[in-house]
Amino acid sequence: MIPAGFDYEVAESVEHAIELLGNGEDTKLLAGGHSLLPAMKLRLARPALLVDVGRLNDLAYVKEEGETIAIGALTRHKDVASSPELREHCAIVSYTAGHVGDPQVRHRGTIGGSLAHGDPASDLPSVILALHGELVARGPGGDRAIPAGEFFTGVWQTALAPHEVLVEIRVPKLGAAGWSYTKMARRAQDWATVAVAAVVHGNGSVERAAVALTNMGATTLRATAVEKALVGGASIDDAAALAADGTEPPTDHMASSDFRKHLARVLTRRALEEASRRSGRRARGG
Ligand SMILES: Cc1cc2nc3c(=O)[nH]c(=O)nc-3n(C[C@H](O)[C@H](O)[C@H](O)COP(=O)(O)OP(=O)(O)OC[C@H]3O[C@@H](n4cnc5c(N)ncnc54)[C@H](O)[C@@H]3O)c2cc1C
Structure with missing residues (x-):
């Protein structure tokens, strides 16, 4: 749990940070340190120089x-x-x-x-x-x-x-669009096992929808099958059933890949229900 040795510089401005970064090889910016420092302690990251931008x-x-x-x-x-x-x-x-x-x-x-x-x-x-x-x-x-x-x-x-x-x-700005971020975590205040961000435009019928999935692959992912189904007039239940299509979520200490797929479908349905309630409320001036 002790990081490898490194040099440390405080950036006085963005331009100074860019100068200190040079070509960026072996150098990392330090902001809040809440992801980088744990990675350094585990030696998953071993920068030779840290450029602290936290005071900008x-x-x-x-x-x-x-x-x-x-x-x-x-x-x-x-x-x-x-x-x-x-x-x-x-x-x-x-x-x-x-x-x-x-x-x-x-x-x-x-x-x-x-x-x-x-x-x-x-x-x-x-x-x-x-x-x-x-x-x-x-x-x-x-x-x-x-x-x-x-x-x-x-x-x-x-x-x-x-x-x-x-x-x-x-x-x-979202105007009257409905939204939801629905997160399932094993413990309060923890990272998401899976989570779903949904933004839905239109009141009654869906004009545009965007659904993104947390922790369902190597990056955050758009659930495009869900989005297309919603715009095509599918019900929330039918659209949410497509949430895991094309995904290959990891198996780890928090959940198996199959359980993550199940969660993606359930949380997408809940997120879409919440987004559509919010969109209806805003359209009624609520
Ligand atoms: C106990 C704990 C619980 C957490 N729970 C959650 C959670 O529930 N959900 C969640 O989303 N996150 C969670 N986090 C992560 C937290 O949100 C981190 O603060 C965040 O991921 C990284 O932000 P930071 O400012 O600390 O970045 P740092 O750790 O300083 O940097 C992270 C990386 O980004 C780079 N970087 C930072 N700023 C810039 C910049 N301006 N330009 C270019 N590169 C930059 C750094 O070089 C480094 O590679 C948790 C962290 C901890 C320690």
């Missing part, structure tokens, strides 16, 4: 930009959870951030660290995927926006280049 307060914000909400990558989970802008316009993000780990984790962990870590068991990747969010990476050549659908590439792997810093996450 100008990357800790939530602000409205037209039809979008922009979230700074260094925003802590507790600040995402309590953000008035998110609670009003994109409550699936604030709700989910409020269900990440326990209060200590939420006071240190950041939304950017959670996404950049690329853990398929993390909660926020599925939410950002279901929202068709965008992730803004900054490197020596400037900024580039990466659609959430292209960001998560494997277990602990993302489309971020080793010399890039994730600076911002953009999500749409």
Whole structure:
């Protein structure tokens, strides 16, 4: 449980962090440290240099930009959870951030660290995927926006280049759309055994739907068969029955692969029911 030796630098700005990263080989950014430090203690990660970006307060914000909400990558989970802008316009993000780990984790962990870590068991990747969010990476050549659908590439792997810093996450305002993040965990405040993020547009008939699954494969996954069935007029029960189609969830200490498939179907039905209740309420002005 003791990490391998490493050097440590504190970044004074994003540009300084990029400079310290160099080509990114053997170097890691440190944000809240709640995923990286455990990995280093287990020697699953052995960076030669840690670049601490945890004090870059100008990357800790939530602000409205037209039809979008922009979230700074260094925003802590507790600040995402309590953000008035998110609670009003994109409550699936604030709700989910409020269900990440326990209060200590939420006071240190950041939304950017959670996404950049690329853990398929993390909660926020599925939410950002279901929202068709965008992730803004900054490197020596400037900024580039990466659609959430292209960001998560494997277990602990993302489309971020080793010399890039994730600076911002953009999500749409949801208007009257219904939403749900439905999580099953073995213990309170634990990682999801399986969870489902659902966003449903339309009142009565479904015009658009996005469903993303946590811990059902190497990355967060879209349940596209469910989405197509809903838009084609299928009932929630019939659509949810397709939730595990095409997935190959892992077997581990929390659950077998088959049990995860069962959970995906049950939780998708519950998530869609909750999303459709919320969408009906908002359409009635509730
Ligand atoms: C006890 C415990 C329980 C937890 N429970 C949950 C849970 O229920 N659900 C859940 O989703 N998560 C859970 N987590 C994980 C937690 O949410 C972490 O805070 C989060 O995954 C990582 O965020 P961080 O800021 O701590 O990142 P760090 O650990 O500092 O970094 C993680 C990775 O992201 C990289 N990184 C960080 N910031 C950036 C950036 N701006 N740009 C580029 N790369 C960056 C780092 O280099 C590193 O590779 C738990 C953690 C603990 C310790």
